[in-house]
Amino acid sequence: MVTEADSPSEDIDWRSDASAAEMSRRDQLEELYERLIYEPAVVAWSDTRTRLGIVILSVYVLMALVEVFGLWRNPDPNQAEQFLKPFQNWAYPLGTTKSGVDLLALIIDSTPFILLMVLAGGVWATGVAVVVGTVSGYKGGRVDTVITSVSDFFMAIPGLPLVIILAITLSPENPILLGVILTINYWAGLGRSIRSQVLSIREASYVEAARTMGTSTPRIILKDVLPNIMPYVMVNFVLAARYTIFASVGLYFIGVLPYTGQNWGVTLNNAYNSGALFGMETLYWLLVPMLSIVGLAFGLILVSQGMDRIFNPRVRTRLTGESESVEESENETSTEAWV
Amino acid sequence: MNYYLRRMARIPLTVLAVATFTFGLIRLLPGGPFTQLRIQLIRRGVPVEQVNARIEALQNIRPDAPLWQQYLDYLVGLAQLDLGRSISLNQPVMDVLARALPWTVFLVVTSTVLMFVIGVLIGSVQAYWEGSRFDQLTSGGSIFLMSVPYYIFAVILLFFLGFQWNVFPTGDAVARGVEAGLNLAYITSVLRHAALPIIAFTIGGIGSTALNMRGNGIQVLGEEYVEVARLRGLSDGRIATQYVAKNAILPMYTGLLLLIGFRLGGTVVLEQIFSYPGLGYYLIQAVNANDYPLMMGCFLVITVTLVVAVCIADLTYGLIDPRISAGDSDGY
Numbered sequence: 001m002v003t004e005a006d007s008p009s010e011d012i013d014w015r016s017d018a019s020a021a022e023m024s025r026r027d028q029l030e031e032l033y034e035r036l037i038y039e040p041a042v043v044a045w046s047d048t049r050t051r052l053g054i055v056i057l058s059v060y061v062l063m064a065l066v067e068v069f070g071l072w073r074n075p076d077p078n079q080a081e082q083f084l085k086p087f088q089n090w091a092y093p094l095g096t097t098k099s100g101v102d103l104l105a106l107i108i109d110s111t112p113f114i115l116l117m118v119l120a121g122g123v124w125a126t127g128v129a130v131v132v133g134t135v136s137g138y139k140g141g142r143v144d145t146v147i148t149s150v151s152d153f154f155m156a157i158p159g160l161p162l163v164i165i166l167a168i169t170l171s172p173e174n175p176i177l178l179g180v181i182l183t184i185n186y187w188a189g190l191g192r193s194i195r196s197q198v199l200s201i202r203e204a205s206y207v208e209a210a211r212t213m214g215t216s217t218p219r220i221i222l223k224d225v226l227p228n229i230m231p232y233v234m235v236n237f238v239l240a241a242r243y244t245i246f247a248s249v250g251l252y253f254i255g256v257l258p259y260t261g262q263n264w265g266v267t268l269n270n271a272y273n274s275g276a277l278f279g280m281e282t283l284y285w286l287l288v289p290m291l292s293i294v295g296l297a298f299g300l301i302l303v304s305q306g307m308d309r310i311f312n313p314r315v316r317t318r319l320t321g322e323s324e325s326v327e328e329s330e331n332e333t334s335t336e337a338w339v
Numbered sequence: 340m341n342y343y344l345r346r347m348a349r350i351p352l353t354v355l356a357v358a359t360f361t362f363g364l365i366r367l368l369p370g371g372p373f374t375q376l377r378i379q380l381i382r383r384g385v386p387v388e389q390v391n392a393r394i395e396a397l398q399n400i401r402p403d404a405p406l407w408q409q410y411l412d413y414l415v416g417l418a419q420l421d422l423g424r425s426i427s428l429n430q431p432v433m434d435v436l437a438r439a440l441p442w443t444v445f446l447v448v449t450s451t452v453l454m455f456v457i458g459v460l461i462g463s464v465q466a467y468w469e470g471s472r473f474d475q476l477t478s479g480g481s482i483f484l485m486s487v488p489y490y491i492f493a494v495i496l497l498f499f500l501g502f503q504w505n506v507f508p509t510g511d512a513v514a515r516g517v518e519a520g521l522n523l524a525y526i527t528s529v530l531r532h533a534a535l536p537i538i539a540f541t542i543g544g545i546g547s548t549a550l551n552m553r554g555n556g557i558q559v560l561g562e563e564y565v566e567v568a569r570l571r572g573l574s575d576g577r578i579a580t581q582y583v584a585k586n587a588i589l590p591m592y593t594g595l596l597l598l599i600g601f602r603l604g605g606t607v608v609l610e611q612i613f614s615y616p617g618l619g620y621y622l623i624q625a626v627n628a629n630d631y632p633l634m635m636g637c638f639l640v641i642t643v644t645l646v647v648a649v650c651i652a653d654l655t656y657g658l659i660d661p662r663i664s665a666g667d668s669d670g671y
Contacts (some may be wrong), residue, residue: 049482156353156646157360160604161622161638168626189600209497246488250608253490254623272494283498290491297486305482 052304058297063111075105075262086284095284098274103288110263113175114245114296117306120179121244124238128187133194138202154188160247164256171258176249178257182247183240190236194229200226238304242297249293264289343654350650353398357452357642361635362413377631422634427624432636435621440640442512443610443617446533447602450540457541457549459588465549466556477549489605489659493539495611500535507535510614536613540602548591599648603641
């Protein structure tokens with residue numbers, strides 16, 4: 001599986017070298033498409049887990065599109081008979097709640113909100129972590145000391161309690177703001193591990209060569225350092241996204257975040273508080289929002305696991321039977337996965 | 340020794356920084372707790388001229404004093420372990436938190452240790468027989484476990500073992516009327532009440548621990564020194580414990596620092612579901628009752644617990660891995 005993936009990625013280097021000379025804008029765009037979209041897609045598709053993950057994630061994107069274009073009814077009370085079980089009436093495939101709301105409509109209705117929030121959380125957490133980690137790792141010295149102390153401080157603050165306090169003072173209702181608040185101090189830990197990776201890359205000979213040639217710091221960080229930590233960043237993007245889902249649904253579930261209409265956590269909370277916990281008959285009402293959460297997280301993790309396998313030199317060398325030693329930084333690949 | 344001293348010295352500094360931050364949250368956020376407290380007291384029918392005095396009694400802060408004075412008042416209060424008075428429970432916040440803290444620490448420590456041990460065992464078996472049927476099954480299982488948040492396990496456990504089959508109690512930390520002390524009745528009651536939250540919190544973390552250990556184990560097994568140890572004819576048991584396990588677990592142990600933080604924060608949802616009277620439970624109680632002194636107290640105590648826990652992990656790491664005690668404070 002992975003050896004297959006090797007060849008296209010070697011192609012990339014070869015072609016981008018050759019194409020640097022003279023090309024029309026159209027060729028350049030095509031080249032960019034090949035390199036940034038087509039090739040990674042082929043690599044990703046070659047791993048069964050990534051493939052399954054992508055399929056699952058597309059279902060959620062599809063649900064979001066259905067909601068955006070209004071292809072399914074909106075959730076309303078008394079739109080159907082109460083406590084309809086799933087798969088009984090195909091007009092309401094997932095059944096209905098105590099007040100006769102179509103459960104599928106509830107789930108679809110909040111998909112765009114959740115996806116936006118998850119994206120915002122992931123981008124914020126990894127974005128800040130990358131900036132902080134690369135700058136403090138590469139610059140070193142006083143900059144590093146300051147950044148490290150600040151992130152140490154943020155690491156010392158427990159995430160969810162802080163989010164709860166911020167949520168009651170700010171009452172975030174915008175999904176993007178909410179995503180950012182949920183991962184408000186997530187970057188600290190991630191930034192620290194990116195920093196330690198950058199520390200070792202910084203000593204690499206080609207970076208040193210670039211430095212002696214007088215290349216500017218931002219350019220070195222962008223061209224030489226970033227590509228090396230990109231796989232790690234991608235994997236952690238997914239983990240940050242997962243954390244955002246878990247945290248948001250959990251906080252909606254216990255009723256701390258402000259209700260902005262219905263969403264999976266609110267549905268779970270309603271089911272829980274309406275006594276769905278006490279009887280087998282209404283268990284589906286709890287299970288439907290749970291499955292939507294687990295499905296999304298499962299899709300994300302499958303994609304990240306597949307990516308990890310494709311990018312991870314440790315696993316690759318082991319598979320091709322070489323005994324090349326791998327840098328210690330690889331150990332940290334999944335530290336964040338522990339949340 | 341220098342390293343330990345420096346590390347210990349950071350605790351009070353961090354606590355001070357966090358206390359300042361908490362003070363900022365209380366005092367400076369627009370429409371924040373302080374203003375709300377005032378509105379709430381007026382709504383409760385406290386005469387306007389008494390409101391300031393009441394706030395002072397509740398929060399240990401004189402609302403009409405200059406900011407620096409308020410900050411000093413707050414710090415002096417903290418230094419005397421006085422966090423003000425809870426509005427909803429009408430008790431000193433410190434008393435409430437002193438009762439709650441041990442339960443939270445009990446949950447987090449027990450479940451983290453269990454999670455670590457079980458995850459490491461599964462992961463090392465996976466790594467050793469990489470690619471076997473067991474490896475494939477448990478890897479798939481681990482990925483699935485990673486995608487289920489712990490509160491879903493909590494709700495499902497509560498549904499079946501708590502409400503449907505009545506095997507375990509569904510709330511509180513100990514049965515009413517059981518005398519506290521080192522007697523059998525008390526201990527079993529505590530264990531029975533803690534069982535579900537601990538199981539839920541443990542299962543949620545096993546998947547990622549196992550995957551982590553698997554990755555590290557595979558890497559270590561491929562290292563040359565393991566091969567050399569085999570060639571030297573060392574016993575399998577010695578290779579497994581001294582060479583493979585030690586080197587595979589070390590990097591994970593540093594991950595514990597982050598993990599403890601996330602898990603301490605995570606008890607908020609967990610304790611709420613099981614009505615388990617720990618810090619997280621009171622935090623939510625305080626949020627729902629607009630009880631700002633209690634809320635801030637919970638936040639502060641959770642943070643201090645985290646700072647101390649991380650410090651302990653840091654210091655013990657130095658004991659396990661001698662390279663750290665050389666003074667490399669950012670060795671992870």
